[in-house]
Amino acid sequence: MMELVCPAGTPAALRAAVDAGAHAVYCGFADETNARNFPGLNFSRPELAEGIAYAAARGVRVLVAINTFPRAGDQAIWHRAVADAHAAGAHAVILADLGLIAHAAEAHPGLRLHLSVQAAAANPDAINLYAEAFGIRRVVLPRVLTVDEIAATNREIEVETEVFVFGGLCVMAEGRCSLSSWATGLSPNMNGVCSPASHVAYAEVGGHNEARLGGLLIHRTPKGAPVPYPTLCKGCFTAPATPSGPAQTGHLFEDPVSLDATELIPKLQKAGVTALKIEGRQRSRAYVAQVVRAFRAAVEAADAGAPMPAGLLAKLTEGQAATTGAYAKTWR
Amino acid sequence: MTRFRRPSAPSRLPLPPLAAQAAGFALTRLLRRIARRKPAILSRLGPHGGARFLIDLRDSPLLLLMEPGARRITAHPRRAVPRHDAAIRGRLPAFLAMLHGVEDGDALFFSGELEIAGDTSAVLALRNALDDAELDLTEELAAIPGRPFDGWLRRASGFAARQSGLALSRQEAMR
Incomplete structure (x- = not known):
């Protein structure tokens, strides 16, 4: 069966994910080492140890995301995060920065390393380099590849691949986006x-x-209509009239929708993907429980060759609409 | 996700004398009890612990001002909006559903069931801190009078929840 990797922004969400059927849970520390460094979220060191114990008692693995890029002169903060995750008993750490990966491989040879989506390793040459040089065991693939490209990548690499199947959709070369x-x-x-x-x-x-966002108007919706969170890549902008046409208003890069690749799970399985990742460490334990339960049923159905359930989670998505994103390359 | 029914408009009903003071006293007592039992709420709020949150229950005649750092909730008539740093607006069923883990806060916000204004960071911190706390208002209220009233209150809450459709207990406890 494909492994279901589920988000936890708080200890309560971790327990919700474990109880709902996650095979693995990913989380991070409450500081800038973690790419979901939002107010009120994340784990202290004691909370991580308690969460790992709760998960381990139920046969669930905990992965710790230390997936930002260390500031020059402050690498010790990131080094300490890797050491503390290892000491707490994390199954693996999810890293993005080349220097931090090199440090973890050298200082913690027994620790399993996963390559974060933030590293934007999107081809076999890049992935094989990380594997050969640092012993990376799994790569989280960027959300810009088609299913065929994922299958082609898997044919040329030895490490496991993990892909996003649900939640917020980043359409950029992750780790390199400067819009924010x-x-x-x-x-x-x-x-x-x-x-x-x-x-x-x-x-x-x-x-x-x-x-x-930062004083820039990103969305304007009629009162009572859904209001997306203002991210620039999903903003609605107006281009002024030109001699060749009238003014136009629309989404420049992507509509404010979420990824839902449920229907593609059998194809991803066939493409050799090891693990399916659910985005949403910033979401509540109610979201985590509902999404994990639905996707556990989906991966069990895929394993049994049964049809995929569809449309169960539309209300939980941004803009209350979903897309299969780059996997099928139907967006502009 | 539940689309909450629009109730009648008690927000326009005349208030009995001292209603705001009585509501503030009771809610402050409840908040202090929760703060004692769930200190992680305040630590999760971090720098936002001193923020003033306006809770605007659209179906209530009173506005609530929550000050977690001071462990105080005060109630105010709608005509006298107190100074605040952030505001969360919505109907009581949506607030209770979010508080008890029945509905996701973002989903309620995306759908327009809840609206926020002011300091977005403070609101997110509060939402995340309350979500992690796994609050159960029925249990918190039942613990205040102690035995033998706690059992009666739990049964009354269960009956009221079935009749009204409101989420009056923690989701996990309702299963």
Whole structure:
């Protein structure tokens, strides 16, 4: 059966994921070593140890994401995070930075290393380099590959692959996107925050709801309509009229929708994917429980050759709409 | 996700004398009990522990101001909006569903059931801290009078939840 890797932003969400049928849970420390460094989220060292004990007692593995890029001069913060995750009994650490990977491989030879999606390793040559040089055991593939490209990659690599199947959709070369930095000075790569909440403002203006990021208007929706979280890559923008055409308003890169690749699970299995990842460490334990339960049923169905359940989770998605993202390359 | 029914409009009903003071006293007592039993809520709030949260239950005649750092909740008539750093607006069923882990806070927000304004960081911190706390308001209320009233209160809460459709207990406890 394919492994289901589930998110936990809090100890309560970790327990919810374990109880709902996760095979593995990923989480991170409450600091900038973690690409989901949001207010009120994440784990202290004692909370991580307790979470690992809870999961281990039920046969579930815990992976610790230390997937931001260390600041020059402050690498010790990231080194300490790897050491503490190892000491707490993490099954693996999920890393992105080349220097941190080299440090972990050298200082913690017994620790299993996974390559984060933030490393944006999107071809066999890059993945094989990480495997041969540092002993990376699994790569989380960027959300820009088609199923055929994933199958082709798996034919040329020895390490396991993990792909996202549900949740927030990043359409950029992950680890290299600077949109959030441009608007706010903070980024997922260095600070662990894409569109940091400290720079987000919602307001009701003239019968509309407005969502701004760093003072920039990203969404305006009629009152009562869904209001997406203001991320620049999913923003709605107006291009002024030109001599060749009228003004146009629309989403520049991607609509504010979430990934739902449930229907593609059998194809991903056939493509040689080892693990399916659910995004959403910033979501509640209610979300985690519902999504994990639904995907556990889906991977069991795939294992039995049964049809995939569909449309169960639409209400939990951003914009309350879903896409199969790059896997089928139907978006612009 | 549940689409919550729009109830009648008690927010327009006249308030009995001292209603705001009585509500504030009772809610502050409840908040202090929860803060004692779940200290992780305050630590998760971090730098937002001193924020003032306006809780606007659209179906209530009163606005609530929650100050976690001061461990205080005060109630205010709608005509006198207190100073606040962040506001969360919605109907009581949506708040209870989020608090008890029945519904996801983001999903309630995406669907427009809940709206926020002001300091978004503080609201996220509060939402995440409360979600991790796995609160059960029925159990918290039942513990205040102690035996033998706790059993009666749990039964009454279960009956009220079935009649109203409100999430009056923690989701995991309802299974």
